[in-house]
Amino acid sequence: MIHLILANSGAGGTNLDPLFDEAFFWILAVLAVSAALAMILVRQAVHCALMLAVVMLCLAVMYAMQGAPFLAFVQVIVYTGAVLMLFLFVVMLIGANSAESLKETIRGQRLWAGLAGIGLAVLLVVGIGHAAIGSAAPTTAANNTDNLTGLAQLIFTTYVFPFEVTSALLITAALGAMVLAHRERSSPKPTQREVARRKIESGQVQPEPPPGVYALHNAVDLPARLPDGSTTDRSVSTAIAQRDVQLGREPLDTEVTDLSVEERIDAERQLETGARGSEDQ
C-alpha cells in the first residue's frame, strides 16, 4: 500500500487506483474537517493540539496521494513531530489548567465571527468555482523523475536564493526565541550558605514530606501523615488538588477510619511475610 501511494509515475503524479484515490480522499477529507471543527470547539488546549495533529496527519497522507512524498514526510516530521511537540510543551508550561473563560468580552463576537467565516467561505468557494481548475496534468518532465530529485534541482537552482534566506530566517528565529525566553535574574543567586540559613530560620529543615508517607496508600494524590497523626496538604501538588476539585472529589479526603481496611492490610502483610519466609527456606 505504501509503495502504491509513494510511487510517482502515473498520471497526475500518483498511480493510485482511481477508486482507492476517491475513497481515500473522502475518508481523509471528512476526518480532517471534523477534526478541524473539533479543534476550534473543544475547550481543553491539549485536546486542541491532538485534533490539530489529526488534521496534519490527514494532510500528510493527502500530500502523498498527490505525488508529493517528500512533503508528506516533511509534514509528519516537522509539523506533527516538531511544531506540535513545541505547542504541547508550551501548553504544559502555561495553559494546561488555565481554562478559557467563556464570557464574551466583545458583545456578539461569536455570532459575527461565524457570519464572517461563512462569508469568507462563500467568497472563496464562488471565486474558486469561477476559476477554471483543470484536472491533473499528465506527467511532465518536472514530475516524472523522482520527486526528491526534481525538488532538489528546483531548490538548488531556481530557488537557491530564497533557500539561503531561509537559513538566515531560521537562525534569526532561534536567536529571537533565546532572547525572548531568557529571564533576567532580578536578585543575585542565593549561595549555599544563604539557602541553609533560610532553611534553619524557617523552622523546617527537612524537605516537604512526599505524598503517601505514613498513609495507607502511596498514591500521589494522598497527603502525607505527620507523626502526630494529622495530614498535611503540603505534600500534594497543587495541580493534583485542583484536578480533584474539578472532578468533584474532596481533595483531602484521607482520614481512613474503616477498620476493615486496616484489617485487610494487616492480613495482606501477614500473607506477604509468610510468602517471603517460604521463599527463604
Added chain:
Amino acid sequence: MSPAHYVFLAVILFVIGAVGVLVRRNAILVFMSVELMLNACNLAFVAFARMHGNLDGQVVAFFVMVVAAAEVVVGLAILMAIYRARKSASVDDANLLKY
C-alpha cells in the same frame, strides 16, 4: 480526485482556521488556528502543483513550512514572555499597547 476537490477542502480548512482565530481567547489556540490556515494553504499549493504538472508549488509549500516553523518558535517565545509578565495567556489581557 481532481485538484479542485483538494482546493475546496483547503478552502474549508482555511475558513475553519480563520473562525478559530476570531473566536478563541487563548493565545496558544489562536496560534494553532493560524497553523491550520497555513496547512490549508499548503494543501492548495500541492494541489496546484499537481494541476500544472510541475514542482514549483511543492517548493513553495516547503518554504511555507520552514517559515511556519520559525514563526511558531518566535510566537511561542513571545507567549511565554507575556505569560511570565501577566500570568495569563488570554489575548484579552494583553491590551497594554492600546494606551
